[in-house]
Amino acid sequence: xxxxxxxxxxxxxxxxxxxxxxxxxxxxxxxxxxxxxxxxxxxxxxxxxxxxxxxxxxxxxxxxxxxxxxxxxxxxxxxxxxxxxxxxxxxxxxxxxxxxxxxxxx
Numbered sequence: 001x002x003x004x005x006x007x008x009x010x011x012x013x014x015x016x017x018x019x020x021x022x023x024x025x026x027x028x029x030x031x032x033x034x035x036x037x038x039x040x041x042x043x044x045x046x047x048x049x050x051x052x053x054x055x056x057x058x059x060x061x062x063x064x065x066x067x068x069x070x071x072x073x074x075x076x077x078x079x080x081x082x083x084x085x086x087x088x089x090x091x092x093x094x095x096x097x098x099x100x101x102x103x104x105x106x
Contacts, residue, residue, distance in 0.1 A: 005101045
């Protein structure tokens with residue numbers, strides 16, 4: 001496993017009326033994760049174990065198309081979905097900044 005720790009803001013996916021809340025992984029971590037060959041699930045998902053506060057769970061991160069980099073290529077940035085149960089248990093609301101740990105599965 002490779003572990004990434006970062007602080008990120010909770011945001012809601014605007015494309016749907018459902019409440020899908022995410023945090024975005026830093027671009028450098030996303031670049032490292034996408035560079036490692038591994039079996040991926042649908043939509044380019046990568047299995048991870050996530051930790052926020054005292055909550056730890058297994059889930060998947062998903063690539064979100066990134067802006068074009070200096071080389072003109074598109075760089076995916078991974079996003080971590082946060083279930084309502086985790087947000088409630090940890091007292092998190094949209095816009096809050098939270099410390100996150102993500103461990104990739106090999």
